[in-house]
Amino acid sequence: MSISIQHINKSFKDVFALKDISLExxxxxxxxxxxxxxxxxxxxxxxxxxxxxxxxxxxxxxGFDVVEDYKKIRNSVGYMPGRFSLYQDLTVEENLExxxxxxxxxxxxxxxxxxxxxxxxxxxxxxxxxKLSGGMKQKLALxxxxxxxPKVLFLDEPTTGVDPVSRKEFxxxxxxxxxxxxxxxxxxPYMDEASLCDRIALIQDGEILxxxxxxxxxxxxxxxxxxxxxxxxxxxxESLKNYEHQYSIYPFGExxxxxxxRDHFDPKELQQYLEANNLNDxxxxxxxxxxxxxxxxxxx
Amino acid sequence: xxxxxxxxxxxxxxxFGDFTAVNTITFNVKQGEIFxxxxxxxxxxxxxxxxxxxxxxxxxxxxxxxGFDVYKNAEDIKKNIGxxxxxxxxxxxxxxxxxxxxxxxxxxxxRKRIKEKRCQLVEELGLQEVTNELVSSLPLGWKQKxxxxxxxxxxPKIIFLDEPTGGVDPIxxxxxxxxxxxxxNKGTTVFVTTHYMDEAEYCDRVSIMVDGKxxxxxxxxxxxxxxxxxxxxxxxLKLARG
Numbered sequence: 450m451s452i453s454i455q456h457i458n459k460s461f462k463d464v465f466a467l468k469d470i471s472l473e474x475x476x477x478x479x480x481x482x483x484x485x486x487x488x489x490x491x492x493x494x495x496x497x498x499x500x501x502x503x504x505x506x507x508x509x510x511x512g513f514d515v516v517e518d519y520k521k522i523r524n525s526v527g528y529m530p531g532r533f534s535l536y537q538d539l540t541v542e543e544n545l546e547x548x549x550x551x552x553x554x555x556x557x558x559x560x561x562x563x564x565x566x567x568x569x570x571x572x573x574x575x576x577x578x579x580k581l582s583g584g585m586k587q588k589l590a591l592x593x594x595x596x597x598x599p600k601v602l603f604l605d606e607p608t609t610g611v612d613p614v615s616r617k618e619f620x621x622x623x624x625x626x627x628x629x630x631x632x633x634x635x636x637x638p639y640m641d642e643a644s645l646c647d648r649i650a651l652i653q654d655g656e657i658l659x660x661x662x663x664x665x666x667x668x669x670x671x672x673x674x675x676x677x678x679x680x681x682x683x684x685x686x687e688s689l690k691n692y693e694h695q696y697s698i699y700p701f702g703e704x705x706x707x708x709x710x711r712d713h714f715d716p717k718e719l720q721q722y723l724e725a726n727n728l729n730d731x732x733x734x735x736x737x738x739x740x741x742x743x744x745x746x747x748x749x
Numbered sequence: 750x751x752x753x754x755x756x757x758x759x760x761x762x763x764x765f766g767d768f769t770a771v772n773t774i775t776f777n778v779k780q781g782e783i784f785x786x787x788x789x790x791x792x793x794x795x796x797x798x799x800x801x802x803x804x805x806x807x808x809x810x811x812x813x814x815x816g817f818d819v820y821k822n823a824e825d826i827k828k829n830i831g832x833x834x835x836x837x838x839x840x841x842x843x844x845x846x847x848x849x850x851x852x853x854x855x856x857x858x859x860r861k862r863i864k865e866k867r868c869q870l871v872e873e874l875g876l877q878e879v880t881n882e883l884v885s886s887l888p889l890g891w892k893q894k895x896x897x898x899x900x901x902x903x904x905p906k907i908i909f910l911d912e913p914t915g916g917v918d919p920i921x922x923x924x925x926x927x928x929x930x931x932x933x934n935k936g937t938t939v940f941v942t943t944h945y946m947d948e949a950e951y952c953d954r955v956s957i958m959v960d961g962k963x964x965x966x967x968x969x970x971x972x973x974x975x976x977x978x979x980x981x982x983x984x985x986l987k988l989a990r991g
Contacts, residue, residue, distance in 0.1 A: 484918075485889070485890075485916060485917060485918030485919070485921075486889045486916040486917065486918075487888055487889055488918075582790060582791045583790045583791070584790055584791070606916075609915060609916055610790075610835070610912065610915055610944065611790060611944065612788070612789040612790045612792075612944055612985075612989070613789075613944060613946055613982055613985050613986060613989075614789050614985070614986060614989045615789065615790060616944075617986065638915075638916045638917075638918075639945075640919060641982075653918065682930065682951065683930040683931070683933075683934050686927065686930065699919075699920075699923050700923055700926055700927075700951060701947060702946075702947040702950035702951070702980065702981070703950045703969060703970070741919050744919055745919050745920050748918070748919075748920060749920075
């Protein structure tokens with residue numbers, strides 16, 4: 450196991466940040482920690498990267514105990530925190546050199562590993578890190594986290610606030626790093642990114658809701674799910690909410706995802722109800738649940 | 750009433766040194782419309798939005814917001830719009846009650862009106878239990894819902910939302926959008942930026958900025974037809990990747 454966590458608890462004063470967290474990440478796995486802000490993702494990252502000590506439980510990273518062997522862990526992992534934490538007044542090149550030196554290596558030694566990413570920011574290597582755009586900062590931070598060829602890479606919300614194009618490119622980079630044998634633990638609040646991981650843990654309010662492959666998590670959705678649409682979105686949502694048999698209603702893009710309380714649900718009945726509520730162009734079709742549907746069902 | 754324009758933008762441009770951040774953009778937004786303002790990081794959304802809310806003067810072009818000119822009447826614009834961003838929310842070290850009172854005062858509402866509004870807001874958002882708690886102790890989702898309501902305290906004609914749902918959990922994100930629908934339904938125009946492409950589908954119309962220009966503007970349905978794809982995510986990828 451590349452990361453092994455057993456019964457970790459952590460609280461700050463009287464607030465529980467993590468409650469009995471256990472999970473295992475295999476070597477070479479791309480593992481996602483999926484949950485909203487405040488779920489406890491960053492606290493867990495800080496414990497695994499030896500920056501914070503858990504109240505209870507233990508964990509190992511790359512075979513080293515996070516408390517006993519903390520110095521060895523720091524040499525074997527790369528950590529990209531959620532908040533940009535490079536030196537804003539050093540240039541791109543200087544930042545990279547600085548991190549390489551700290552870890553007793555050189556840019557040349559591990560250039561192969563960062564080449565793909567570094568070439569994209571190389572034209573700006575004389576620019577101060579503070580003056581880079583969001584996407585470029587993120588790429589530089591990733592290079593700095595990789596420069597000592599870590600066995601395990603921790604990425605805390607690397608794509609938050611990043612546009613869909615850059616997010617897609619970032620995930621393509623992660624896939625390539627995985628192929629080079631690096632284990633990656635990545636957190637994200639974007640549920641659509643979950644499906645790009647080998648396995649995921651859904652986390653909310655400091656507790657793990659479920660751990661499995663994205664495919665299995667989706668297949669555990671307990672209900673039949675329907676896409677409902679009509680000419681007026683706001684009125685559609687309001688009408689569905691007032692429908693006595695509704696179990697859950699969530700807007701999903703151009704549709705509303707609907708589940709019914711009853712085992713034997715006839716869409717025609719719902720159609721008639723919506724028509725009686727002055728809605729037109731009604732469509733009710735069965736659809737496949739997503740990770741987000743499952744997350745909301747579990748968090749309900 | 751729905752056909753009245755509350756935002757009219759013509760050839761609006763902003764140049765910093767030799768860099769054109771916003772390049773002759775033209776569009777109108779109607780009263781009560783939910784208008785999605787999308788684009789990649791660095792495409793010029795924030796710069797454009799700053800001009801529309803009266804805190805940055807354009808280099809050229811014209812824009813009227815809530816009937817006021819962005820060059821001459823920037824102060825009037827500020828009084829007639831609400832603004833909320835992901836970063837700037839509320840004062841963490843004030844209580845829920847104090848925040849509402851403070852912003853009511855900033856907007857120049859009479860004391861009696863502030864009290865009425867406060868009671869109404871607290872009830873609507875279900876915050877009765879925490880009115881005297883510091884805002885810092887609230888979950889992010891509640892904070893964002895409160896910030897949204899506070900931005901509407903002075904009954905603005907338009908509300909500008911800059912990535913209001915970033916990092917918010919999926920259920921709260923949807924509750925937030927229900928608040929947006931409700932607000933638009935009452936006739937307030939909603940101008941919103943987001944990186945969640947499913948949220949783009951909730952908008953009446955969507956514009957997509959690429960390198961300072963508006964490259965597409967239509968209803969989500971028409972945009973998907975135009976680019977022959979099934980989702981707004983694919984529309985975005987096609988456009989922004991060139």
